[in-house]
Amino acid sequence: MESEEIILALAALAQSTRLEVFRLLVGREPEGMPAGEIARELAVPANTMSAHLSVLARAGLIRSERRSRSIIYRADLDRFRAVATFLLKDCCGGRPEVCAPLIADLTPCCSPKEPARG
Amino acid sequence: MESEEIILALAALAQSTRLEVFRLLVGREPEGMPAGEIARELAVPANTMSAHLSVLARAGLIRSERRSRSIIYRADLDRFRAVATFLLKDCCGGRPEVCAPLIADLTPCCSPKEPARG
DNA sequence: CTAATTATTCCATAAATCTGGAAATATGGA
DNA sequence: TCCATATTTCCAGATTTATGGAATAATTAG
Numbered sequence: 001m002e003s004e005e006i007i008l009a010l011a012a013l014a015q016s017t018r019l020e021v022f023r024l025l026v027g028r029e030p031e032g033m034p035a036g037e038i039a040r041e042l043a044v045p046a047n048t049m050s051a052h053l054s055v056l057a058r059a060g061l062i063r064s065e066r067r068s069r070s071i072i073y074r075a076d077l078d079r080f081r082a083v084a085t086f087l088l089k090d091c092c093g094g095r096p097e098v099c100a101p102l103i104a105d106l107t108p109c110c111s112p113k114e115p116a117r118g
Numbered sequence: 119m120e121s122e123e124i125i126l127a128l129a130a131l132a133q134s135t136r137l138e139v140f141r142l143l144v145g146r147e148p149e150g151m152p153a154g155e156i157a158r159e160l161a162v163p164a165n166t167m168s169a170h171l172s173v174l175a176r177a178g179l180i181r182s183e184r185r186s187r188s189i190i191y192r193a194d195l196d197r198f199r200a201v202a203t204f205l206l207k208d209c210c211g212g213r214p215e216v217c218a219p220l221i222a223d224l225t226p227c228c229s230p231k232e233p234a235r236g
Numbered sequence: 237c238t239a240a241t242t243a244t245t246c247c248a249t250a251a252a253t254c255t256g257g258a259a260a261t262a263t264g265g266a
Numbered sequence: 267t268c269c270a271t272a273t274t275t276c277c278a279g280a281t282t283t284a285t286g287g288a289a290t291a292a293t294t295a296g
Contacts, residue, residue: 003137010132013205014125015284023208026216035243048285050244055283069242069293077216085223087131088202090141096228098144098195103221103228105203110214110221133254154272166255168274173253187263187272 001086005060009083012059017044018052025062025075034070119204123178127201130177135162136170143180143193150183150192 013019020042025033033041039049053073056062060079064071092099131137138160143151151159157167171191174180178197182189210217 003134007132007134007137010128011283014128014132016121016125017284019121019125019128026213029213036241039243045286046243047245047287051284051286054244066243066292069240071243077213081216081220084202084206085220088220088224089227092224092227095144095147095195098199099224099228102199102203102206103224106206106210106217106221109207109210110217129253135254152272153274157273163256164273165257165275169254169256172274184262184273187270189273 001082006083006086008059009061009079012056012061015052015055017042017049018056021049021052021056022061022075022080025073026077026080029075029077032065032072032074034067034072035064036070038073119200124201124204126177127179127197130174130179133170133173135160135167136174139167139170139174140179140193140198143191144195144198147193147195150190152185152188152190153182154188156191 013022021038024038024041035050035053036046038053039046042049044052053062053064057064057073061076061083062073063076064073066072088099088102131140139156142156142159153168153171154164156171157164160167162170171180171182175182175191179194179201180191181194182191184190206217206220
């Protein structure tokens with residue numbers, strides 16, 4: 001994963017509407033959500049939302065697929081994880097003390113080996 | 119940690135010079151680095167660099183402290199980790215499958231207090 | 237084909253960001 | 267004091283981003 005892609009992803013999420021969209025789509029995995037419904041849910045005009053969706057898609061954070069008249073958007077969780085991993089490893093590389101508490105913090109929610117619960 | 123702060127942090131890192139600065143400062147922990155040396159190292163004019171440092175500082179990702187004529191900048195690793203945690207938990211909350219592979223990926227580099235499989 | 241639905245592209249405006257020259261501020265030394 | 271160093275602030279121009287009205291495209295129903 002290139003630095004350029006990371007910047008694209010960070011920029012895509014660094015905007016309130018788009019961050020909300022991404023959150024919304026993560027919550028709707030794996031079914032996804034049509035563009036119009038996303039716009040309605042967040043009370044944003046359809047064309048404005050279309051521009052935001054395009055930014056998120058160009059950053060690789062969401063994917064679209066036409067289904068009949070609707071275009072269904074889905075969060076790309078693998079990509080999101082890749083971005084987070086890059087960002088953390090980039091700093092964690094020489095600095096385990098950065099990630100150690102983060103792992104500790106995240107582990108109760110979802111540990112690697114076992115299917116997690118709350 | 120508020121959404122607003124997250125957006126500020128993401129926007130701060132979503133720019134190539136600033137991402138480089140942050141990387142550089144993480145590598146220079148805990149001594150830090152004077153503003154002028156950062157500018158020289160990345161071949162950016164002092165006033166331009168000052169603007170970028172200001173953005174990173176406003177986002178809470180770096181801190182400054184005057185030492186004689188120099189102003190020493192340091193990465194705020196706790197803050198960085200807080201941003202990463204918020205971002206991950208925000209999505210991980212209902213979706214352990216996002217974080218599980220990430221933890222698995224990060225663990226070899228830096229495990230928490232206890233070995234992960236303990 | 238025509239109409240309705242869904243979503244995008246085109247276009248213009250407003251706002252924010254990036255950049256760096258010139259001037260200003262802060263510190264320490266002679 | 268005056269001077270050099272280190273950094274920031276002021277300012278302006280260039281670029282990018284955000285927003286939404288109007289027009290356009292894609293799909294389906296009748």
